Amino acid sequence: MRLPVSVRRRYERLSSLPEGFLAFGDAICSFNPAYGQGMTVAAAEAVVLRDCLLKGSSQDLAQRFFAGAAKLIDVPWDIAVGADLRYPEVEGPRSAKVGFLNGYVARVHQAAVSYPAAGGVFLAVANLMAPPTRLFSPGILSRVLWSAVPTWPSARHRRASAA
Ligand SMILES: Cc1cc2nc3c(=O)[nH]c(=O)nc-3n(C[C@H](O)[C@H](O)[C@H](O)COP(=O)(O)OP(=O)(O)OC[C@H]3O[C@@H](n4cnc5c(N)ncnc54)[C@H](O)[C@@H]3O)c2cc1C
Structure with a gap:
């Protein structure tokens, strides 16, 4: 499917972020498309972003959003990457x-x-x-x-x- 790896970028671990910068969807995490999760996760991230916009200030918006998105991504990441690691030829920590x-x-x-x-x-x-x-x-x-x-x-x- 032209995506040789699943990639997760841990923006929530950065101590400082460029002002006005927000990554979203596959730019935070792209999964093996075989599991059909990317659009669902992007839509759920939109809900996280909406809730972040409704609560708190815009100053720490990115930190709050990335923290919320990370929690959301944990489950599909474990499902997709865990399932790929069943195959001996797949590289990654088991x-x-x-x-x-x-x-x-x-x-x-x-x-x-x-x-x-x-x-x-x-x-x-x-x-x-x-x-x-x-x-x-x-x-x-x-x-x-x-x-x-x-x-x-x-x-x-x-x-x-x-x-
Ligand atoms: C083969 C395949 C099958 C999939 N099947 C499923 C599925 O069944 N279910 C599911 O939930 N997910 C599926 N996915 C995953 C899903 O498509 C992605 O997770 C989702 O599209 C991510 O949305 P996004 O907005 O982050 O990125 P994208 O949908 O990739 O949107 C990014 C957009 O930015 C544009 N762009 C890129 N660079 C620039 C630039 N420099 N300037 C301006 N524009 C730019 C691109 O042209 C693109 O339109 C599949 C993915 C693949 C590859």
């Missing part, structure tokens, strides 16, 4: 959190085979319509744990194996 989440999401996919609601929640989270905590709601968590339990061979299967 934290314990990335490993845990990718393992958990793989189990959610497995659980969705027999429990379609798990698939629905996964799609809602991936499409930024629900917070990632929904993946850990009791209903999904119990199905994920259940799907991890090894299934014992049925009596018929045992007989067939013995034969």
